[in-house]
Amino acid sequence: MKMTLAIAFIGGGNMAQAMGRGIVTAKGSGETIYVMDRNPETLEKWQGWGATTGLAPSATLSECKVWILAVKPQNLKEVCESIKPYLKADTLIISVAAGISMASMQQWLGHERIIRTMPNTPALVGMGMTGMFASSVVSGEDIALAEETLSYMGGVVKVDQESLIDAVTALSGSGPAYIYLFIESLIAGATKMGLTEEQAKQMAVATVAGAAKMVETTGETPAKLRENVSSKGGTTLAALGVFYERGLPKIVEDAMVAAARRAGELSKELG
Template sequence: MPSTRIAFIGAGNMAASLIGGLRAQGVAADAIRASEPYAEQRAKVAAEHGIEVFADNAEAIQGADVIVLAVKPQVMKAVCQALAPSLSGNQLIVSIAAGITCASLEQWLGVQPLVRCMPNTPALLRQGVSGLYANAQVSAAQRTQAEQLLSAVGLALWLEQEQLIDAVTAVSGSGPAYFFLLIEAMTAAGEQLGLPRATAAQLTLQTALGAARMAVESDVDAAELRRRVTSPAGTTEAAIKTFQAGGFEKLVQQALDAAANRSAELAEQLGQ
């Protein structure tokens, strides 16, 4: 994004991760600004990334082509309403706040080019994935700007319907916690089988990492990879059958349905 000037409203973990990703891709420090209410965090971001930081949001967005809204959903309405008079009308607004719809943002900011996205926490390691939705005011060039921004911390995937953000939230936004839960459970089960806890944890973590890399790098899907590991009447089959007898697939579907429904409920509550 060589000629794009970007302003971040909020400089917490996710914003700092995006800033770090952009800087690693060669975006100049003087092309990035950020505002942040906490002095300690301002100093940290300025020192780590060499960018200019501000306490005042309106000052930070002066001259910006892209404005990234990276504040907590609960304060988004107040932040947007205060920011609205300072907008030029053609700046691209990118919101990474969970549960805030484009309709709510348009109500608070006025009609603006808006991209709403749902990143996830592995973005902190630049291994994230984000679902992006653009409103009708976003130009092709601005879609490219938004995609390049989120690609700085992982994979960026476009959605044609905004309501699919709830599904993205259920699958990838909340998804890291599901894997952490499985890691917890496998580590505990290994310990119950007699392994030292540290050994059980190492075995589980490396297995999770290796399996994920195999799935990402393979030319076949996860179902085929599972079949290749599952010998008839073997140990893996015994475990898989136990999972399935307990309703594993149905439970996963119910869990993701619950997450998607809660995402929609929060959007309704936060948009008022």
């Protein structure tokens, strides 16, 4: 027997699929999920996970208590206007859109029960991180429901000011891309030194994952763990010297500021 629909993804692309996959893995099936996306090829993947799908807004949306808004910020206003007729008073909206303010979504939807979140794509493997902000009109029950939904994808951190969602975007939302660039660079450096692509990838991935796990589990600061690797007069200090000389910490800070600034620009341009 088909299970009752519970969650609707509005937009079924990259971020929604990462989140959906987290739910499917945790629940064993996508039968409680409804996905609305205008691309039939995108929907095929969801159908393979057991989800119900639709190409355009329909009454099926009203069957779902939680709606996850997962279209690009540029598409959000038109999408909100198209789904608005199917909203019920108790529908809980979770937005994952970068830069779009709570006030704009409340206005476009004529609805107050909205939670703003910033997830990341490692949700796909249950190792996501989501920052969330709920306004004072959202009940404790709805916040708990949002946290439960998001916990299928990994960790959840609540922030108490909406503006901090831009900082979350600059750290964990966009962050996987920074780490992928670092991994790409490690692989490129190692293959130039003669390791095969496969060997380099295996070592780069294990190094990044191992270092992150050390920070998570040892209770040591990242700075102390870095010092533990850095033998006096050794190889690590030779490498770190280049990173400092070229200003890596400042480069990272500037990059994060650029991401947060872009979120602010999206807000000004789109709502």
